[in-house]
Each structure stands twice: as structure tokens, then as C-alpha cells.
Amino acid sequence: MPRRNLNYSEKNKVLMAKDQNLNTEQIALKFKVCKSTVHNIINNKSKVKSAIEKNKGRSKRIVDSVNFFDEKIVEYIQSMQNVGFPITSLMIREKAARLANEYKVNIVASRGWFHRFKLRCKVKHGKLHGESTSVDLAAVENFAKNMIPKIMNKYEPNMIYNLDETAIFYRQLPSKTYFISKSPHFGTKIYKERVTLALCCNSVGDKLTPMIIGKSRNPKALRGNQQHLQALDVIYQSNSAAWMTKKLFTFYLQIWHNELQKNNLKVALIVDNFAGHKIDEDLFPNIEFIWLPPGTTSYLQPLDCGIIKSFKDKYLKALFNRIFIKFEQNANPLSIVKEITIFDAVCWIAEAWSEVSIETIKNCWIHAKFRVESVEVDAVDEEMVEEKDEELLTIYNSLPEIAQDKPTLVEYLQAMTISDHNSYVCETRSL
Template sequence: MPRRNLNYHEKLKLIQVKSKNKHVDQLMSEFKVSRATVFRILNNSEKIIKTVNGCKGKMKRIVESVDSFDQKMVQYIKQMNEFGFPVTSLMLKLKAKRLAANENKELVGSNGWLDCFKKRCNIKHGRLSGESASTNMEIVTKFKDEIIPTIILKYPPQFRYNLDETAIFYRQLPNKTYFVSKSAHFGSKISKERVSILIGCNHRGDKLIPMIIGKSKNPRALKANYSEFQNLQIIYKSNSSAWMTLKLFDHYLSEWHKELIEKDEKIALIIDNFAGHKVDENKFPNIQFYWLPPQTTSHLQPMDNGIIKAFKNKYVQHLFQRFSEYFDQNMSLNVIMKNINIFDALKWINDSWSEVSMDTIINCWNHAGYREEIVDESLIIENIENNDEDDNVAQIYSQLTEGIKDSPTLVEYMDRLTMNDLNTYSVSDYESTRSL
């Protein structure tokens, strides 16, 4: 007879059928297992019944654990479900760490621990409601093959910028929750209070000051915390829809452009074709606009390749930390929601944006296709030949490397040049060219 492993629900059913005085041969035929398996299950009947009652029914092997710890975690999930509070992976990890600390135990709270806990206690994850858009990959490929190499060739990482907006429902709970199987799990009224955020950064990981757009011009919460609000590295604006407008975007670019003129810097700005971005380009001579084709931002925009997600994850951590603190004080969900205001949101936005690491930003730029290695050396030579101001670069390179072993490639040589007056290269340090 082929080997077959029964889960604990099936083993319990076998025990229950046996209690009706069925013969072992009948059990073997019905459950398609060997005689030895039947007797082994019957001999461990008490352990199996206890396992199923302890929320381990779908497992085929018993995984020993600290029952009291798991029970506390299950009770926590039930309590949160009763309050209508969605439970997320992050919340479970944070709660487990706090429980372990209280019991003087070490717990990392890794994804592996969480997966095992969910299996042990039959924890489910359900939706309390997505969107997809088609992308023309031919357009994406063309942009990556033609436009991105040009941007990389003309602008070093510190002069390549991307701007984008995102919205945050600053005290809205998740629409998914973990729940104990067959237990009640209801939601609460969805908070629709929203702010829009314009964030930007360059390929090197330097961040621009974010602009937050709310509905109220002078929120009461900001008046009560004015001195602390003044210390935040943010710009707060308002309009009736709490969304980006052409006027607000033009104002933001104008202030930024003044700084670029003072520093004598010229940059590339990669941006989507949202109507609110369609400013008069002639007003910003130090900014070269590169407009992304429609419906391609998920592939070509660094912000959409993980930067915004990382920022929002940081924000959610601050939000959940506040919820956890209030929940531990036995505050009701409605009271907790009322205690979170626009000033809290602005402070968490400020902290969350500062917590996004430079490595994360650089990796997201690279993931969107803005990598130095995609620039072909022949493209550099062609660009130099077509630029009257740079006719001497190739000549300088050939003179410096003539007769020298292990000389740098032209691409490496160009990397050691500094940019002056937008796209004019000059040798800033003879020794920097790999000890030529």
C-alpha cells in the first residue's frame, strides 16, 4: 500500500470512526493507510485530540512550542479583531517581541517565526478590497535604450532627480487582518482624511524637502504645536482637494530653481506627464525635463520602484507604534482615532522620509534601469563628436593613455571628469585619472 500521511483532522476522524467499533481492515481501506499507521494513530489518540483542540489540526507533525506564549498571541489577535482593528505582520512581530521581553526571552520576530506561528495556531490572513494597468513594453524598452543612456551620459548621479506625488490616509487602518480561523473579524469605519505628499531625490540618495498638501490652511493641531512644527524639514501647503495643482508644483520648482542658480547647478528631472506637472519649461533653464511616457511609471520611475513603498512602510511603523501604545492603555478604537491629528501625520512623514536609507534610494534607481553599465562607450564617443564644446576630451584622453599599460577605459576616464556649465567636461585633477 502506498505511503500516505494524514493530517491531524484526518487522524481525529479515524479515531472517531474507530469508536463506532469499525474493524481495523475497514479503517485501512477507508483512509488508505497501513495497519501499522492505524495502530500508531490509535495509540496516540489522546495526544492527537489535544493537538487538534490546540489549533494545530492541519499539521502532519507536531511542532513543540511554548503553549502559553502562543495562547497569548492568539488572544491578542482575538482582542484586536473584537475591536475591529486590522492585524498585520508587523504588528504581530512587535507584539511578540514585547511579550518575549516581558518574559525575559529572546525573540527576533523574523518572517520564519511568523510563518511557523501562523501554521501552529491556524492563523489566516484575509482581505477586509487593487488595480492594475497595462504597459506598452516596447515604449519602456525604447526609453531605456535611448533616453536613459543619454541622461546617464550627461548627468552624474547627484544631478539626476525624480519627483512624484503620493497620498496618505494618515490615520486609516489596513483593510486586511490576521484572524483565528472561524472567529469573528469585523472592520471599522474607514478614515478618509488624506494628505498628498510631493517627494523627490537624486540617484546619489540626496533627498529634497517634501511638500505636504492638506485641506486646512491653518489646522488647529499645527497652531498648538507651532514651535515644533517649525523645526520639521517639510513644506506645508493647502487647497480644497488636498492634491497637487499646477500652481503648487510651479511654486515648488521655482523655489528649488533659485537654489540651483545660487549653486550654479543644472540637473535632469525625470517626471511623469501628470497635468499638474506641465509647467512652462522655459522658466527653469537649469532644469532639463525628461517626461515619462504614459502608463510606464511602474517600470521607469524610481519613486514607483520602491522608494515610495519604503517611505510608506516607515510611516505605517510610526502609526502602528502609536496605536499599540494606546491599545495597551485599553483605549477604544474610536478614541485612538480621535487622538491622532494632522500634526502627528506631518511629524511621522518628516521622520519616515529621513529614515529611508541612501542604499534603498540608489537600489530603486538602479532597479528602474538607471545603471551606469548600460552606457555604451561608442555612445560617449558619438556624443563627444557631436558636441563642439567637447571636441578636446577624446584628444586629451588619447594623449594621456598613449603607451601606458592598464590605462582606464574612456568610460572610466569620463567618470573622473567634473561637470561644468551643464554638459561641458573638464579635467579637474590630473592625478584622479587613475595615476596617469
């Protein structure tokens, strides 16, 4: 869940919600903050009430020059953010022009006005990330209240696993960059080579071997490094769409299930309702499948609550290290990217997954409401980003129509992600 700094007016509404006998979790979901934030507000009730009496309802991050007209624009931006609708400078200027006409304010909504408005209210421009606006909060609350306690009572923490897929465009650089003002800043070619990953871990930090799904059955870069590849803790499979299918999902689970049977263990596996996961459960008597309700994964799936984000950060670090080293040897950065092979990607994937810390995994499970007792943790940074751009649509349309278990467009866009270090959650600093 993204961090939100509530202003005093919103904090007062939190206190009012508490007075209406809403519990801490209900309040946190309603105001889209973590439970620790709610507790802090309640513990500082007198301070909030005092600020409200002194008419300090606005966020302290708005400078004194912000006026009533600016606040109306800020409210408009917030309303669009709340429904996940992207807005442009043109839309904001058009809204300003309409409000100026409505309130008889002598303001020309020019580019200059918009620039000054951004500085006054600290409005930032960036990419929209995540899918929280499509979350079914009622389903989240019901699952957390009724299902999670049953799972936790039935299984030990080390016997509760979560599996999810994600994808990496393994040669793609971030689409945003820092640049010197008024200097040229052009982009580079978009590299569309990708692999899909199946990642699985339990609530105490144990990780299963990741499965990498590529397009080629035996890529040239892997053929020449078979000995090294066998030493890596990865499983490589392929299909024409580089996508998880029922067949591959069954194959992956069978390897794990054989080990479970060998050690006489039974586990709970939490998965989403993606079509490729709909296999014959009877084939795996030692695995109890726990299906997440639709529209709840960004809240209830631990891998989506920061584990995959941490993994992709570490993958990009390995990619950038390669570029840094070669660049210091006077190589052209763009030629460096072209030379990256799927073998490099497999090595970095194995390394990145092994480096995801136990602490990160535990915190993400707690953040996803899998906790033995009430534990307060800070919100996990969720730039587990679903970039729904034209390039992804182009790739999706290229998937074979006859491919088994071809995903829906929504499922595809949800999985085709890569963390962008130079982008950020689109936010309005004054809200």
C-alpha cells in the same frame, strides 16, 4: 515588478527565447521577471533541460495530487491575472463546472471542492496591486535603450532627480486582518482624511524636503504647534482638493530652483505626464524636464519602484507604534485613531521620509533601469498600491469641479494609495 517563480516549462521557454537571439532585458520584460532570474535560468540550462526530459514541467509547488483538471483551472486563473482582471470564487467554480461538462469529468464545483482546490494548488486570495498590466512595454524598452543613456552621459548621478506625488489616508488602518478561525471579525470606520505628498530624490540617495498638501490652509492642530512645525523638514501647502496643481508644483520647484541658481547647478528632473506638472519650463532654466512616456511609470519611475513603498511602510510603523503605546496604557484602539491629528501625520511623514535609506533609493533607481553599467539586483517589492475602491470614487466625486487642474479619474486613483500590511499581491502559487 512582482516576484514570479517560473516552472520548468516556462524556464524552457526562456531558453528558447534566448536561442532566438532575444537579449536578457527583452526576455525579462516578456516573462515579467528580473534580469537576474533570466541569468540564473541560462546558467542552469542543463538542469532545466534534464527536468523537461523527465516530464517535470509543472511547478514544484504543486502537490502530487494536482491533476489535469486542476491544471486547466490554474491556466484560467493565470490568464485572468495576466490581464489584471479580478476573479472570485464564484467565477472559478463556474469555470470548473463548464470544464467538467466539456471533459465529461464527474466533479461538482461546490464550495467544498473549491476549498480543496485552493489547498492543492495553493491559490491565495488578496488585493490586486499596481498597474503593470497597463504598461507599454515597447515604450519602456525604447526609453531605457535610447533616453536613459543620454541622461546618464549628460548628468552626474547626483544631478538626476525624480519627483512624484502620492497620498496618505493618514488615520486609516489596513482593511485586512488576521483573525482566529470561526470568530467574529468586523471592520471599523473608514477614515477618509488624507494629504497629498510631493517626494523628490536623486539617484545617489539625496532627498529634497517633501511638500505636504492638505485641505485646510491653517489647521488647528498645526496652529498650536508652529514652533515644532518650523523645526521639521517639511513644506506645508493647501488647496480645496488637497491635490497637486500647477500653481503648487511651480511653488515647490521655485524653492529648489533658487538653491540651484545660487550654487550654479543644473539638474535633470524625471517626471510623469500628469496635468499638474505641465508648467512653463522656461521659468526654470537650471532644471531640464525629462517626461516619462505614458503607461511606463511602474517600470521607469524610481519612486514607483519601491521608494514610496518604503516610505509608507515607515509611516505605518509610526502609526502603529502610537497605537501600541496607547493600547498598553489601556486606551481603546479606535479612540486612539480618532485622536490622531494632521500634526501627528506631518511629524510621521517627516520622520518616515528621513528614514528611507540611501541603499533603498539606489536599488530602486537601478531597478528603474538607471544604471551606469550592467548591475543585477533582486526585484523590488512593489506594493505601491492603487486601491481602486468605492471609497476612492466617492472622494474623487467630491472634488470641486471648478478646482484648477482637477485630475482625471485614472490619475486620481493612481495617486490615492496606502500600503496595506495585511494584504498581498493576488497570486497563484502554482504558476
